[in-house]
Amino acid sequence: MxxxxxxxxxxxxxxxxxxxxxxxxxxxxxxxxxxxxxxxxAHAWCQSVIVLMNAASIVLFMLPSFRSHVSPRIPLKLGKSFYALAAAHAALGTVVECAALYILLAAGTTLMPEKVRLVRYRLWMRTVLAAWWVVILLGVATYARWYIPNLFRR
Ligand code: HEM
Incomplete structure (x- = not known):
């Protein structure tokens, strides 16, 4: 590698x-x-490009890594921070990416049936942005646990 x-x-x-x-x-x-x-x-363009690029980075890099390194050890090794951090990251990351895609569809297109289009855009967008940053921090924690030796055991 x-x-x-x-x-x-x-x-x-x-x-x-x-x-x-x-x-x-x-x-x-x-x-x-x-x-x-x-x-x-400009706001709509900026957020849409990022949400779609992130979907690509999940499908191309993170999902394959999750499938080979993490999912075979669930649930047996979930007590270990190595797997727990990655699993928490992946679980919340999945929810956040889906919510972000949903916002794109609901706010930016007329594809969604009237009933499930968003009314309270701001609240949704702010909540997803905050949760997105929690996912980034969990990703950074995963990176630190996986690749910086002894960080968590000193
Ligand atoms: C909003 C969505 C997401 C964001 C912002 C995000 C962000 C990050 C960041 C910053 C890292 C650290 C870099 C690294 O260790 O390579 C990372 C790693 C990782 N993420 Fe995500 N992630 C998201 C969604 C997901 C999802 C949905 C999954 C799995 C289903 C996932 C699985 C992983 C795995 C397994 C790693 C470790 C990759 C490796 O180093 O081999 N992530 N993520």
Whole structure:
């Protein structure tokens, strides 16, 4: 496996996901700012591109890693932080990505039947943004536990 560039024991793809995900998280905060200054078209574009890029990064990198490293050890090893962090991250991450895709469909298209379109956009968007950052922090914790030796056992 190729060595990473952040100086930890992580392979290159993991360093890439880490940087990509942090950048996307900051991008979402910037997108929220765009909504704040009433640039709603730019806001919609910014958030949509990030949510879709994130879906790609889940399907291409995180899901395969989860299937080979984590799911075979569930539930037997869930007591260990190595697996517990990754499992919590993946569970909340799944909910958050689905909620984000739902917001895109409900706010940006007329594909959804009238009844399930959003009324309280702001509350939904703020909640998902906050939960998204919790997922990023759980991802960073997973990275730290997996690739920075002895961090949790000193
Ligand atoms: C909003 C959604 C998500 C965000 C923002 C996010 C963010 C992150 C971040 C920052 C990392 C650390 C980089 C790394 O260790 O490679 C990470 C790693 C990881 N994520 Fe996610 N993630 C999301 C969704 C998911 C989902 C849905 C799953 C699984 C079903 C998942 C499974 C994993 C796994 C297994 C790792 C460790 C990858 C490895 O290093 O091999 N994530 N994620």
């Amino acid at each position: 190729h060595e990473g560039f952040l100086g930890t024991a992580a392979p290159r793809y993991a360093d890439l996901i880490l940087l990509l995900e942090l950048t996307m998280g900051l991008g979402l905060l910037f997108g929220a700012f765009l909504a704040g200054i009433r640039k709603f078209r």
